[in-house]
Amino acid sequence: MHSGEDLLFQCNQCDKNFSWKGDFEKHLTTHTGKKVHKCSQCNQSFNKKSNLTRHLTVHTREKPLQCNQCEKTFSLNSVLEKHLKTHTGKKPFQCHQCDKSFSWKSEFVRHLTTHTGGKST
The missing domain is CATH 3.30.160 (Double Stranded RNA Binding Domain)
Structure with a gap:
């Protein structure tokens, strides 16, 4: 459990605290809108690496998510969730x-x- 003493980096925009400089710097991009993660295939940019990773499925045509009620597969969880409504x-x-x-x-x-x-x- 953290005592709070190890939280060395404080965001002056939303008062969140971070122990690690890297986490703090990543967090700052949520306020600045700075998009440092660029897609090498279409030059689209993202503020989080996870968003870039998700975007890359557009280029790879990878569809790792499968509907548990039929055989359809999807690249994005949001699209799978929308599809699931068709079964209800x-x-x-x-x-x-x-x-x-x-x-x-x-x-x-x-x-x-x-x-x-x-x-x-």
Whole structure:
């Protein structure tokens, strides 16, 4: 357990404390927006190495995540989570004008334009 005495680096923007200079410097990029991790294939930049690693699956076409209910595989956890909704059958976004229901808010918002002549509300 840390006594707090070993926390030598304090962020002056959010008051978080760090024991290690490297961790402190990584943390500072969350405030500065500095993106030091560059993709060698498309030059896109990221503030965290983990974000770059996740991005690299776009280039490798690697899909290490598999749905536990079907055979589909995915590169990103967020896409897998969205896919999992297709197995639940839940459609929480209901149109009050025509009673159609949608699984995702983006589909629902797009649908609403059919009632507004193509303009989103």
